[in-house]
Amino acid sequence: MAWNEPGNNGGQDKDPWGNRGGRDQGPPDLDEVFGKLSRKLSGLFGGKGPSFGGSSAAGLGVIAVVGAVIWGVSGFYTIGEAERGVVLRFGEYDRIVQPGLNWKPTFIDEVETVNVQAIRSLRGSGQMLTKDENMVNVDMDVQYRVADPEKYLFSVTNADDSLRQATDSALRAVIGDAEMDQILTTGRQQIRERTEVEINRIIDRYNMGILVVDVNLQGARAPEQVQEAFDDAIKAREDEERFIKEAEAYRNDILPKATGRAERLKKEALGYKEKTVNEAQGDVAQFEKLLPEYQAAPEVTRNRLYLETMENVFGNTSKVLIDSKAGSGNLLYLPLDKLMNQTPAQRSSSSNDDNAADYGIELERSSQSVAPNSNTRQSTTREGRY
Structure with missing residues (x-):
């Protein structure tokens, strides 16, 4: 039953404005409302608070001051060291704020913080077709960070999801241009580098505001049926x-x-x-x-050359055998090796004196045997010197 229907006691006793049945129907008096508010504020401040004194203008001023203070204080905010703040004014991009304490007008500006130093990771995998029409399972990990907060938030709807799609597209393009053996063995480094280049090309085209730090090819393996x-x-x-x-x-x-x-x-x-x-x-x-x-002087020169030659020849040996040209055929033997190896004391011993006497007798016999021939005597004398 409505409040203003006939049988409703509530309708007779009060109306929506709080008036009883004996009073005029209408909105409450503003002076009365501000008076009640003034009394409540006075009670909060221990009876020393501001008094509106029944003045609606004064009450509005106090409310405005209190609201302005609350509004101003609520506008302070802090940006972390690794973050950047993107300020939106009435929903439109306005500026980038740096780390530290900042202020914004509440209800006018909004701030979205973006971490620009954290390294984020994105993993992509799938079964892909190679150039030689083989199937291969590839797992790749992409590490990236935000380079431009404005582009990261507003160039694409979801930059992280867009990067995931770009990674999958780039990886499939690179795998599709390589052969199975190259992917599984020697070409892993080339595939990683080509995939990184392709991802950066897609990011630059769509202005995602993302910087790829590293691309790692986690694994590439053949299907289980042919793995062995x-x-x-x-x-x-x-x-x-x-x-x-x-x-x-x-x-x-x-x-x-x-x-x-x-x-x-x-x-x-x-x-x-x-x-x-x-x-x-x-x-x-x-x-x-x-x-x-x-x-x-041919003769003198010839003899000198002969003597010098024989000196060089016999100087390298310790034994000398001299064959006499006389008809007797006697052989003179001089043991120069023993004589050279003996010490002076040994050479002065009696045994050596006896041997030297024997050698002298033998030399004398040879000289007597060749005495009739003067030419032979001269040759024997020359050879006997050695």
């Missing part, structure tokens, strides 16, 4: 690479040694060449100096 066969193939390639590296290491060890040995032989050959040439030139120069002397 591919594992065997990968192991064979790894063995091949290992053998190649071992051969290269052996080559790097042998070649420097062979090169050094070849250089040493070359230098020794050059040294021998120079030595031989110098000796030949010295012999020629010596012969040219000796030729005039030989032409002047």
